[in-house]
Amino acid sequence: MSTPEPKRQIHLVAHFPGVNSTTVWTDPSAGSQIDFDSFRRFAETAERGLFDYIFLAEGLRVREHGGRIHDLDVAGRPATLAVLTAIASITRHIGVVGTLSSTFNEPVELARQLASLDHLSGGRAGWNVVTSPDAFHGGNFRRGGFLPYADRYLRAEEFVRLAKQLWDSWGADAVLADRSSGRFVDPEAVRGVTHDGPQFDVAATSTVPRSPQRYPVIVQAGDSPAGRGFAAANAEIIFSRHTGFADGQQFYRDVKGRLPAAGRSEDSLLILPGASVVLGDSAADAHERSREIGFAQTSPQTAIAWVEAIWGRELPGLDPDGPLPTTQPGDTEQRQGQVSTRVDDRIARAEQLRARAAAEHLSVRELVVAETAAHSFVGTPEHVAAELDRHVQGRASDGFVLVPHLTPHGLDEFVDRVVPLLQERGVFRTAYGSAGIPNPTLRQTLGLPDPPGLGAISGVELVDAVVSSSEGASA
Numbered sequence: 001m002s003t004p005e006p007k008r009q010i011h012l013v014a015h016f017p018g019v020n021s022t023t024v025w026t027d028p029s030a031g032s033q034i035d036f037d038s039f040r041r042f043a044e045t046a047e048r049g050l051f052d053y054i055f056l057a058e059g060l061r062v063r064e065h066g067g068r069i070h071d072l073d074v075a076g077r078p079a080t081l082a083v084l085t086a087i088a089s090i091t092r093h094i095g096v097v098g099t100l101s102s103t104f105n106e107p108v109e110l111a112r113q114l115a116s117l118d119h120l121s122g123g124r125a126g127w128n129v130v131t132s133p134d135a136f137h138g139g140n141f142r143r144g145g146f147l148p149y150a151d152r153y154l155r156a157e158e159f160v161r162l163a164k165q166l167w168d169s170w171g172a173d174a175v176l177a178d179r180s181s182g183r184f185v186d187p188e189a190v191r192g193v194t195h196d197g198p199q200f201d202v203a204a205t206s207t208v209p210r211s212p213q214r215y216p217v218i219v220q221a222g223d224s225p226a227g228r229g230f231a232a233a234n235a236e237i238i239f240s241r242h243t244g245f246a247d248g249q250q251f252y253r254d255v256k257g258r259l260p261a262a263g264r265s266e267d268s269l270l271i272l273p274g275a276s277v278v279l280g281d282s283a284a285d286a287h288e289r290s291r292e293i294g295f296a297q298t299s300p301q302t303a304i305a306w307v308e309a310i311w312g313r314e315l316p317g318l319d320p321d322g323p324l325p326t327t328q329p330g331d332t333e334q335r336q337g338q339v340s341t342r343v344d345d346r347i348a349r350a351e352q353l354r355a356r357a358a359a360e361h362l363s364v365r366e367l368v369v370a371e372t373a374a375h376s377f378v379g380t381p382e383h384v385a386a387e388l389d390r391h392v393q394g395r396a397s398d399g400f401v402l403v404p405h406l407t408p409h410g411l412d413e414f415v416d417r418v419v420p421l422l423q424e425r426g427v428f429r430t431a432y433g434s435a436g437i438p439n440p441t442l443r444q445t446l447g448l449p450d451p452p453g454l455g456a457i458s459g460v461e462l463v464d465a466v467v468s469s470s471e472g473a474s475a
């Protein structure tokens, strides 16, 4: 008799609410997005629930709508690396992963900051590499439109490659701290990194010794073919939008199918779609809660602003409880700074929305709820646990980035009611370090292989880049 295959294990990520349009900050129980107490509370729940890591998205510029600050969504969360460092100091096992742009940062400085986070967290750091190269964000840095859209991943690729050289530039034994000889550093074990490429011209010596994980875990969020190619070559995790079962399977197959060409194995990259969960004591109760939350996430003003962003024009007098506008879309970008509102063909999108509203008899606000606040998993804890398991066993994902709608207690119910059921199913850990490692790094918690030497990890060649390093580093 053949032994059954072991069950695939689910990975869970806790997305701190905010930097999106679905956080219900108006709820009477909602806490601050800014005070450290919120991050502490959130992190304690996520670690109690044995999540793999806490994740922070990042918006580099305050969003605008119609040329004014977009005043409907929560904003103002403190900067990513500062928050993650503070979280690392009050947790022991959970990973800390942040979103940082490869377009508007510089490799030497960012590599230094990330290596520092990896040191200070004891090897629990991760970096979500985003490109977000639009002119609006660039304006923040006096670099509006400096990077052609087509080059966004060339820069990201060169950035990551250079960062890895910097992270590898101190040998494992470079810090001598030898009191008898008085020598602190072994110069033979630290190499300078010189790099002359299309995006970066750098001659640098890293100021930070090799960190516990050598590199932070590399995450990617981007959906274009170029983004998928970049992920297959460089990323260890993809944060995806493909949460549905069939859609998830298709994305999973596509991206995992790209790995062999990059010289990588299937288990070297995890795919974790964003997901929202609404629980109830019965299916009907959960669906009713989901409906209420959807409307709380979509105020009448939010619904109008969303339609204006798609329509590319102001829509004065639009009734949120009435039908979609009969006016044809214009071409004025209404919303700036929100990735998900990018529309390539406004007329086609408007027609698609009109068709859905007509078929389902939806008002403007009901349509926006259906389009933007449809929750991924709705039902009793038993139903939700079974569904999450089905997605992972069915290779529609390797787990989920859970995006709660409330700060800071939005994951409490999931941790109390769903996590134990996943454990009973044998698909989720019952302790950190259960593989026999008492203080696992984030990469070990995720079950990802150690990073190979520089060069082998990247399957994409930078045609014009000249990459060189002086000799002498110890391995």
Ligand SMILES: Cc1cc2nc3c(=O)[nH]c(=O)nc-3n(C[C@H](O)[C@H](O)[C@H](O)COP(=O)(O)O)c2cc1C
Binding pocket: 019, 056, 057, 058, 059, 060, 099, 101, 129, 130, 131, 132, 133, 220, 221, 222, 223, 224, 225, 226, 227, 228, 239, 240, 241, 274, 339
């Ligand atoms: C699920 C998901 C989450 C993202 N989160 C962020 C974010 O927090 N901050 C950001 O600047 N860009 C974010 N992005 C934008 C992407 O990282 C990427 O820069 C952009 O989508 C362009 O890449 P693409 O053309 O491959 O999609 C996100 C994208 C996706 C798909």
